[in-house]
Amino acid sequence: MTQDELVIYYPDGSKFLSPVELSNYAEQETERAEREKLLKEQETQRAEREKLLKEQETQRAERERLIKEQET
Secondary structure, eight states, rough: OOOTBBOBBBBTTTOOOHHHHHHHHHHHHHHHHHHHOOOOOOOHHHHHHHHHHHHHHHHHHHHHHHHHHHHO
């Protein structure tokens, strides 16, 4: 016991969490999951931008090829 507080442990040695501790843990996990979701969304957006840039470059190269072809 610490400071008039009963501390209970599971047989595996891990601490039995109070409802407040469980709530805090759940909130932290929710925040972590939200951050992870945002990171994935940012990565998806980055990949989409990269794809669009590649498509634009391909189109530009095709236009240049057509212009050169018309000049000859």
